[in-house]
Amino acid sequence: MCVMPRHRVLIPLRWSDTDAYGHINNVLFLRLIEEARVQALADKLSPPTDGPGTALLVARSEIEHRDPLLFRVAPVSIDLWVTRIGAADIDMAFEILDPAPNGDGADVVYAQAELLLVVFDQATQRPRRITKDEHALLEGWRDEPIRWRRRRPSPR
Amino acid sequence: MCVMPRHRVLIPLRWSDTDAYGHINNVLFLRLIEEARVQALADKLSPPTDGPGTALLVARSEIEHRDPLLFRVAPVSIDLWVTRIGAADIDMAFEILDPAPNGDGADVVYAQAELLLVVFDQATQRPRRITKDEHALLEGWRDEPIRWRRRRPSPR
Amino acid sequence: MCVMPRHRVLIPLRWSDTDAYGHINNVLFLRLIEEARVQALADKLSPPTDGPGTALLVARSEIEHRDPLLFRVAPVSIDLWVTRIGAADIDMAFEILDPAPNGDGADVVYAQAELLLVVFDQATQRPRRITKDEHALLEGWRDEPIRWRRRRPSPR
């Protein structure tokens, strides 16, 4: 019954992602998420690397860390899915994890994040509406919003 | 009447902070905030750079971008202040900005952020309680929580 | 007759390796080489990531760039080999390349480099002699020194 709307990407760490505390530095988690996004969307939306095409600009990031992640040669898994589709922007959720060894047991989740991404036309330098085709694609990636573990300060 | 509980630090950009879109990359904003934190606290808490001292671990980051920031040789200003003091953790708020030229008019705010920082003892590798002296110092930096501009997805 | 003493490692680029000129930034080439070295040696010398083990410290780097490298999702190949084995240090050569599509034709070489690496004992914080076993391993990776293309300023 359960369709699998999450998209999983394998992202290698770099030895240089480790900070003076011996952990993959917290800032690098957003970097890894950026790479996952680029890799997942590389051939979907106009790729973010050609000049005057479509860019996804990050307008908001929220990330929660659970367990420290240490460098190793094997890549980490990053799951990504869509939690809201607006007219010209989307909410996208991410989990950085090691899957449970045999597919049973619990995944080890190092961090979870939710980003607000604005679809941006590089030619006009302005946000643009999501097309029908893009909407259909993104709809196929939809899943539930992040369930935060930590206390989240209430907005003022 | 108004005391100035915000701490302002000048942080130079690097040319390499610019991404393929020509902006200071959004991930780098958390990096700049990290540098501001290290610089502001360098001689306050035990500095995060000596081995078995106190580290501030980032457990949660939330950042909202407003205007794109472009590279220039002049540093940006980063304001930082404390919005909550827990037993072993604090919430800290940040604004990355250019102050209004003559001190009047509005600052240009590129991004605002709020981080949950855990006070961590590197010798025992565990969180530790905030001391009385640290509490007094942090209390002197207290100001109001971030007033987010963008829609913030409601927690599940 | 010729055995293949070069060791080839596949290293993925990151979108963030691109600089404001649209190229993989020249500094990042040394980063990619570092990752290749870590990956190739991860299970050979004591791994560079555990605390008091052996580190390879870079004492000298020389790198020559040929063609600009642009971001793409596919990894680049990095060949590495040993060009000199000293008592406590080695010269190691690197080529960053895309192999010729069908194994014939010429590889596309983006850069070549040669590094002087000092074998360093992290416990004593001093260089240490290369062991007999390490020497045998490194001997198996030996190949000819880099043939520089560009004029190399004569040493004073």
Add this chain to the structure above:
Amino acid sequence: MCVMPRHRVLIPLRWSDTDAYGHINNVLFLRLIEEARVQALADKLSPPTDGPGTALLVARSEIEHRDPLLFRVAPVSIDLWVTRIGAADIDMAFEILDPAPNGDGADVVYAQAELLLVVFDQATQRPRRITKDEHALLEGWRDEPIRWRRRRPSPR
């Protein structure tokens, strides 16, 4: 008699420049040198940050490390000077150092480097000749080539 053709720039370190060994990572030295170059030339050649202007592309880098550099809040000094002026390229030398405290005694030199930089027209995407004015400027920054300390493998 001796004019001072070296240009000195102050470059702050970042806490994140530290690697898992606790040193400012060797790769970051080329990054610091890049920042020094951008800062020194920002208002001289057409600045490397505006789109279709002049870029200085790095064709070759050679760097020698002497002493480990540790993070601190105070910036390091980077001296830069010109050691050769070609038709469309220059050799530029760099020293990363802490000057002797009172101007007497020896500087602490962490690394020295020499780069081959190609003057590149971003509009045509080709190297371009150095102009008369640029030549005069660069001539004023001329000093002697680097005197390497370490054995430099002889070119093949």
